[in-house]
Amino acid sequence: MVRPSPLDIYTLVDKSNCKECGYDTCMAFATDLLERKIHLEDCTHLMKDQKQKKNYLKLKELITPPQKPVQIGVGPRKVIIGGEEVLMRHQLTFYNQTGIFIEIADTQEDIISIIKYLTDLKIERMGEKLTLDGIALRCVSKEGEKFMEAAKTIVNNTDLPIMLCCLDPEILIKAAEEIKDKKPALYAATKKNWELLGQFSIQNNLPLVVTSNNLDELISLSTTLDKLGVDQIILDPGTFFGQGKIGFNYDNIVQLRTAGIEKNIYSAGWPIMGVPAAYWAQIRKIKKKEDLWKHKYQEVIMGSIMISIDTSLIILHTGKNKDDIWALLALMTLRQSIFSDPRIYPSVEPGLYEIGNPDQMSTVLVTSNYRLTKIPVEIDVKGANIDSWLLVVDSEGIGIESAVAGGQFSASAIGEAVKEYNVFEKLNHRILIIPGMAARLSGALEDEADCYVLVGPRDSSGIKKFIDEMWTPEKYMKEYKNR
Amino acid sequence: MNEIDEIEIENVDIFAEYLEFQILPTIVSNAAQAVGLPSAKKLKKTEWTSTKFNLTLDYPGEIETIQFMRSNGKSSTIGGEKAPPFYNFLGLNKKNPNPPLVTYDVFDMGDKMMLPKPIKKEYGDVLGDPAEWAKFAVKKFGAECITFHSLGIDPGTLDWPISNSRRIFEDILQAVDVPIIIGCSGNKEKDVELFKALSEVSQDDILMLSAADKTTWEEVIPLAIKYDHNCLLWTSLDLNNQIKMNKDAIELGLPRNRIVMDPTCATLGYGMEYSFSIYQRMRIAGLLGEEDLAFPISGGTTNAWGAREAWMSEKKTPDDWGKREYRGPIWEILNALSLTLVGLDLAMMFHPVAASHIKDITSQFFTEIPKIIDDMGYYNWVSSQMKY
Numbered sequence: 001m002v003r004p005s006p007l008d009i010y011t012l013v014d015k016s017n018c019k020e021c022g023y024d025t026c027m028a029f030a031t032d033l034l035e036r037k038i039h040l041e042d043c044t045h046l047m048k049d050q051k052q053k054k055n056y057l058k059l060k061e062l063i064t065p066p067q068k069p070v071q072i073g074v075g076p077r078k079v080i081i082g083g084e085e086v087l088m089r090h091q092l093t094f095y096n097q098t099g100i101f102i103e104i105a106d107t108q109e110d111i112i113s114i115i116k117y118l119t120d121l122k123i124e125r126m127g128e129k130l131t132l133d134g135i136a137l138r139c140v141s142k143e144g145e146k147f148m149e150a151a152k153t154i155v156n157n158t159d160l161p162i163m164l165c166c167l168d169p170e171i172l173i174k175a176a177e178e179i180k181d182k183k184p185a186l187y188a189a190t191k192k193n194w195e196l197l198g199q200f201s202i203q204n205n206l207p208l209v210v211t212s213n214n215l216d217e218l219i220s221l222s223t224t225l226d227k228l229g230v231d232q233i234i235l236d237p238g239t240f241f242g243q244g245k246i247g248f249n250y251d252n253i254v255q256l257r258t259a260g261i262e263k264n265i266y267s268a269g270w271p272i273m274g275v276p277a278a279y280w281a282q283i284r285k286i287k288k289k290e291d292l293w294k295h296k297y298q299e300v301i302m303g304s305i306m307i308s309i310d311t312s313l314i315i316l317h318t319g320k321n322k323d324d325i326w327a328l329l330a331l332m333t334l335r336q337s338i339f340s341d342p343r344i345y346p347s348v349e350p351g352l353y354e355i356g357n358p359d360q361m362s363t364v365l366v367t368s369n370y371r372l373t374k375i376p377v378e379i380d381v382k383g384a385n386i387d388s389w390l391l392v393v394d395s396e397g398i399g400i401e402s403a404v405a406g407g408q409f410s411a412s413a414i415g416e417a418v419k420e421y422n423v424f425e426k427l428n429h430r431i432l433i434i435p436g437m438a439a440r441l442s443g444a445l446e447d448e449a450d451c452y453v454l455v456g457p458r459d460s461s462g463i464k465k466f467i468d469e470m471w472t473p474e475k476y477m478k479e480y481k482n483r
Numbered sequence: 484m485n486e487i488d489e490i491e492i493e494n495v496d497i498f499a500e501y502l503e504f505q506i507l508p509t510i511v512s513n514a515a516q517a518v519g520l521p522s523a524k525k526l527k528k529t530e531w532t533s534t535k536f537n538l539t540l541d542y543p544g545e546i547e548t549i550q551f552m553r554s555n556g557k558s559s560t561i562g563g564e565k566a567p568p569f570y571n572f573l574g575l576n577k578k579n580p581n582p583p584l585v586t587y588d589v590f591d592m593g594d595k596m597m598l599p600k601p602i603k604k605e606y607g608d609v610l611g612d613p614a615e616w617a618k619f620a621v622k623k624f625g626a627e628c629i630t631f632h633s634l635g636i637d638p639g640t641l642d643w644p645i646s647n648s649r650r651i652f653e654d655i656l657q658a659v660d661v662p663i664i665i666g667c668s669g670n671k672e673k674d675v676e677l678f679k680a681l682s683e684v685s686q687d688d689i690l691m692l693s694a695a696d697k698t699t700w701e702e703v704i705p706l707a708i709k710y711d712h713n714c715l716l717w718t719s720l721d722l723n724n725q726i727k728m729n730k731d732a733i734e735l736g737l738p739r740n741r742i743v744m745d746p747t748c749a750t751l752g753y754g755m756e757y758s759f760s761i762y763q764r765m766r767i768a769g770l771l772g773e774e775d776l777a778f779p780i781s782g783g784t785t786n787a788w789g790a791r792e793a794w795m796s797e798k799k800t801p802d803d804w805g806k807r808e809y810r811g812p813i814w815e816i817l818n819a820l821s822l823t824l825v826g827l828d829l830a831m832m833f834h835p836v837a838a839s840h841i842k843d844i845t846s847q848f849f850t851e852i853p854k855i856i857d858d859m860g861y862y863n864w865v866s867s868q869m870k871y
Contacts, residue, residue, distance in 0.1 A: 088767070090760040093588075099735060105868065123802065125752065138865050165865045187865070199526055213858055215536040228527045238861045246844065247852040251572040267534060270785050278864035279638075284484060292871055293809055301820065301844060308759075308821040317869055325804030329792060330813045334821060337536045337756040346720065346757055372754045383801070391560070398719045399754065402747055405669045406719045407698060435608075438637030440669075453840060459598070 003085060006030040009041045012055045012062070013043060020044040031350040033063060036095060050255065052370070056321060066268045067260045069096065069421050070232045070312075072134060072160025072185045081234070081312040082271025087261050089310075090342050097339035098306065099133040099313040100331065101163055103277045105140040106150035112157050114320060119158040123329055126375050130332040136187070136277075136315045137175075139166035148175040155179045155431065163209070163315070170192040173200050180204045187211070188236060194221055198228045206232070213238035222267040229310045234313065237267070237300065239275040241282045246305065249274065253311055256377050271312030275483065276302040280317050300327045307335050347397025348374050352421040356387035360428040361473055363388045365456065365463070365470045366417075367435060368395035368409050384464035393417040400437045411444035429473045430480060434464075451479040540573060542566055542770040546777050546828075547740050548580075550715055554687040556660025559584050559627055561743075561828040562779035567766060568824055569848035571625075582845045585830050586621040586628035586664055588785050589613050589644070591651055592635040599794035601811040605835050614654035621659045624835040625842075631655055632666035633681075636673045643674065649680045655722030656685065664691045664715075664831075671752050675702045682710040690714055693781075694745055700728060704735045715781055716838045717745040720757050722764060726775045743829065748782030750789050751818040756808065758782065759825055779828035784819035784834065788833060810837040820844060 007240040009030035016026065021042045032038050040063060041047055046056045069083025079099045086092045104111060104116050116137065117457045123130040135154055143233050147166060154162055161180070165187040166172040173196075188209040189197040201208040207229055210221040215237065222233055237252035247449055253272055260269035279299045286295060296318045306314050319328045332337075350369045355378060367377050369392045381388055393414050395403040403409035414432070430451040434441060436458030447454050454476065457466050502718050513517040520527040548563035563580040566573045590596060593610035613631065620626040621798055630653060645701055655663060667674035678692050694717035696701035707714035716732055718724040725746050732742060747766065749758045768779035793814035797807055804810060815837035819830045823845055832838040 004527060013839070088550065088760070088763055089756070090764055104868075107868070126547045140866055142866065167862060167865050174803065193530075200486060202526065211862075213856060213861060219536045220532060223534045224529060224532045227532060229527060238858065239864075240856065240859055240861060242859075244723050244847060244850040244852045245856075247569060247571050247848045247850070248856065250569065251852065255536070255538050255572055258540065259536070263538065265538075268536070275861075275864055276862055277869070280869040281863040281867040287869060295871065296809075296837060297813060297816070297840065301816065301840065303818060304817045305824065308824045322803075323805060324689065325803055326813065328808040329804050329810065331819055332546065333752045333792065334755075337754075338821070339761065340756050342756070342760055346754060355563075370754065376753075396719070398747075399749065401786070402719055402749075406717075441639065459795075461791050461795065461799075 003033065006034055008062060010227075012046050012059050014049070014052060016045060018045060022198070035192040037306045056121060063225050065263075066255070066264050067271065067312075067323070068233075070185075070234055070271050072099070072163065072183060072207055072230070073159075074181070074183045075159050076131075077159045077161065078183070079161050081273075084257075084261055084310060084312075086239075087258060087445050090339065093341045093343060094339050095312055096312070097335050098311055099161075100132040100297070100328075101136045101161075101313060101315045101333070102132060102313050103136040103138055103165075103317055104150075104154075104320070106147045107140045108150075111150065111153055115154055115157045116187070117124065117322065118320065119160055119247060121328070122326075123332055125333060126372065127337060127379060130326075130336060133313075134161040134163060136163040136165050138174065139164075139168070139171055142168065142171070144171040147171050148178050151175040151179050151184070152370055155182050161185070163187055169196050172197070176200070176206065180206060185234060189221060189225065191217060191221065193275075194225060195228070198225045198230050201225075201232065202229045205233055209234040209236050211236040213240070213252075215255065218256075218329035219265075219267045220240060222270060223368045226267065227246045231371065235270050235272045236275070237272070239278045241302070242297065246302070250305060250309070253306065253309055257310065273313040273315070274302070274306040274311050276300070276306065277315050277317035296324065296327060300331060300371050304334055307331060307338055310338070344362055344371070346371050346399065347394075348392065350392045350394040350417060351425055352426070353378070353390040353392060355381045355390055358387045358389045360426065362427075363433055363467060363471060364391055364415055364423060364427070364431065365389065366391045366393060366438075368393060368400050368403050370395060370397055370399040370403070374415075375397050377463070380460040380463055384467075387463065388467075389423070389426070391417055391421065391423060400435050404438050404441065404457075409438060409441075411441045411448040414441070414445055422449070429477050431473055431476050435460075452476045509848050510726075511792050512820075516617075528658040538641075540566075540570070542573075542577070544753035544770045544772040544777055545687075546769050546779060547742065548730050548764075549740055549743055550689060551662035551664075551691065552689040553585075553660055553662055554785040557627070557778045558604055558689075559662055563690065564766075564770070567770060568826060571693075571843075571848065571852045579849075581828070582849050583828050583830055583841070584628055585626070585832050585842050587624065587626040587835075587838060588630050588632060588666075588831060588833050589616045589620065589655070590634055591648060592634045592641060595641070596634070599788050599811060601794075601795070602788070602834055605643045613651050614658040615621035617655045617663075618658045620835070621661055624839060626659075626661060626838075628662050628664065629655065629659060630664040630666050632668075633677055634668050636677060638673070639670065642670070643823055646674045648677055649684060652681050653684060654838050660689070662690055665712075666693045671698050671720065675699055675706075678703050682706050682712050685712070686710040689713065689837070691743060694734070695728075696726070697724070700731065704732050704737050707736075707741060708736050711741075713741045713743055715743045715745050717833050718747065720747045720749070720761060725761075725765070728828065729778065731777050742778045743781045744776075744778050745781045745783075748784055748786055748822065748827075748831075749788045751814055751821070752790050752792055755818060755821065759822060762822055762827060780826050781831065782819075782822055782827050783831045784815060784827075785831055785833040787812075787815040787818035787837075790814055812840070 030349040395409040552558040633648040691713035694715035
């Protein structure tokens with residue numbers, strides 16, 4: 001797809017600069033519209049003025065990404081999946097990260113406490129809060145009443161989006177009818193039941209998963225339902241385990257994404273989902289309890305492959321249990337990484353930063369100007385309630401370990417920064433604390449910057465302990481003067 | 484009409500030239516909901532439309548094939564791809580010929596350095612004896628390649644003489660018959676000496692010098708040429724610098740089939756995405772015909788252990804992250820696996836569980852993949868009891 005420019009959009013709005021959308025100019029509106037910071041519908045003129053209707057429709061087509069976005073759920077935790085413009089993140093950015101849903105059976109005991117745990121689950125990393133996106137309710141009871149009650153229990157106890165999963169369309173519809181104002185996704189339309197579920201989806205404005213492990217059939221389903229009028233489709237090509245099956249899953253997802261996003265094939269241009277949880281329905285009995293982790297690894301690995309190739313939504317089994325938090329930590333960190341905006345440069349501005357209220361006797365911690373080094377150091381020091389200076393050295397945006405080896409984080413680079421930011425003029429001492437990974441620079445740095453160098457911990461998590469135990473500036477200054 | 488809740492018009496004729504009703508959209512939708520109207524969408528009938536899924540992709544380029552060879556032992560091959568990893572759907576003639584190679588790290592000062600506990604536990608006593616360590620990795624874990632890192636020669640650590648590394652290296656060559664990658668310390672002067680000594684004693688083999696960088700390349704690359712080894716060209720997360728170094732290496736006379744690239748492997752959670760995108764750009768460019776980037780990629784996925792999420796004991800983690808024995812290996816697996824999906828050909832790995840998983844998973848992409856399979860009980864995931 002050729003990405004439209006703000007100018008392409010600008011020519012289709014009325015250029016009145018009316019400010020009703022909150023922007024000073026129509027050009028500013030156009031620019032942020034492309035970045036998805038505002039909706040087309042926020043342009044009041046375009047919406048009200050009948051004469052502009054043609055332009056509205058043109059614009060709508062222009063800004064709809066080749067992989068159409070689909071919303072599940074309502075309210076603050078609603079999730080938008082798909083909607084990608086590019087195959088590879090470096091070509092622009094991915095806009096909507098893989099939605100992570102956790103499955104729950106309608107026969108699950110203690111269902112409320114699990115729902116609460118999943119709703120509140122939060123991992124803080126790099127100043128961001130990583131959370132789950134939804135619950136996939138599975139119809140294990142095969143009873144309409146039971147499934148519906150479980151669905152109601154979920155919506156009464158969480159605002160997380162829901163995917164209702166049942167192979168019997170009657171049971172599925174009955175439950176969906178009950179919670180339709182929460183905009184659940186429906187799983188799933190097949191070659192057998194597409195008409196019934198398609199019409200229900202249209203009438204109630206609900207997203208509908210279509211599923212088949214045969215791409216021809218899957219695309220036929222998507223084409224047929226589109227003709228019927230369904231405009232919120234999610235594609236499920238199936239998730240298989242066993243020899244050769246990883247490749248099968250991978251091939252299918254890659255082909256669908258490529259066809260939808262790069263080749264503009266309309267019927268493939270929908271969000272794609274995978275079900276790593278299906279592992280547990282495809283294995284035979286696990287003989288040794290102590291091998292359970294190996295099986296969990298298989299599921300997590302499938303999930304990680306799916307996240308790496310921008311699959312729009314995955315359903316997990318492992319993670320429901322508190323002991324399995326390691327699995328979510330790993331997958332959510334991978335997701336945070338893949339879906340970070342590649343347009344944000346890896347380096348931050350070098351300089352002398354203040355953490356808390358440092359004074360003349362406070363520590364000076366030296367670090368690199370790699371964004372993902374500076375941020376955790378800052379968070380760790382702040383979290384430990386330490387007042388300190390943070391000297392961020394220009395290491396060309398490279399992390400400490402690589403930059404020490406590659407020469408970007410060197411005694412002379414630190415020395416220059418000390419001079420440039422007048423570090424010692426703000427202090428009553430001449431002590432620098434360098435990262436443990438840069439220990440080998442200490443000798444050269446003492447000469448270069450005429451100072452006393454203290455080698456800190458290898459990981460910033462150890463800074464608090466280090467300062468508590470080691471920070472005796474008077475002693476170091478005496479040593480410095482006696483040299 | 485702000486105050487009006489309801490308008491009812493019955494049997495009225497209106498004659499007007501221009502008549503405009505302005506009604507807030509919410510009123511309409513509320514009204515529609517109140518009477519249970521099926522919104523504005525009309526239901527229509529339609530027929531099943533059979534559609535064929537079609538996708539053709541063309542990658543004219545090919546990645547260089549690089550061989551590692553022990554003269555009296557085993558060899559390994561990487562590269563040779565004609566398609567992005569692992570696009571099997573493009574057909575057998577485009578299928579990638581070689582799965583990623585996993586090389587196991589061995590350090591000269593293994594018992595004198597800080598190592599994460601889960602790794603110490605796996606290797607135990609052999610950490611103090613690099614030759615035994617290498618043997619253990621090959622025998623116990625099926626290592627097909629070993630990387631020997633001489634860290635102790637750095638004046639900043641133990642300042643061991645080069646002769647020490649040479650002795651250990653010769654022991655390793657005796658102990659195992661798989662290819663060895665020669666890793667260095669980070670001290671420029673001594674690294675060049677190291678490469679000279681070790682490439683000389685292994686000149687009958689085709690190994691790899693790891694690595695030439697922006698300060699040492701002019702000295703290291705000629706050694707690779709002279710003793711006929713592969714050479715790893717290391718740059719710091721910068722595509723243009725990598726292109727430049729590749730070109731410089733070729734200009735110095737390094738054959739194309741002796742070049743492996745390392746644009747830096749960042750840690751999962753600490754910038755892996757930069758490596759991910761650079762790998763992907765390099766690989767796609769290479770496959771589209773950019774010859775200066777059509778080389779295999781190597782990455783030190785051992786770096787995963789630099790993440791506190793991987794090494795930190797559960798007693799010390801700031802939040803509940805679960806057991807380290809699960810966290811550690813999965814961190815290295817995800818770091819490596821994600822990168823193999825964008826072009827990593829040679830993964831330098833540490834934890835044997837992580838290494839064996841990478842070998843196992845990536846090899847699964849190379850078994851025969853069925854075009855169509857039956858549903859294999861897939862839909863049982865919806866209705867089955869999941870016991871574990």
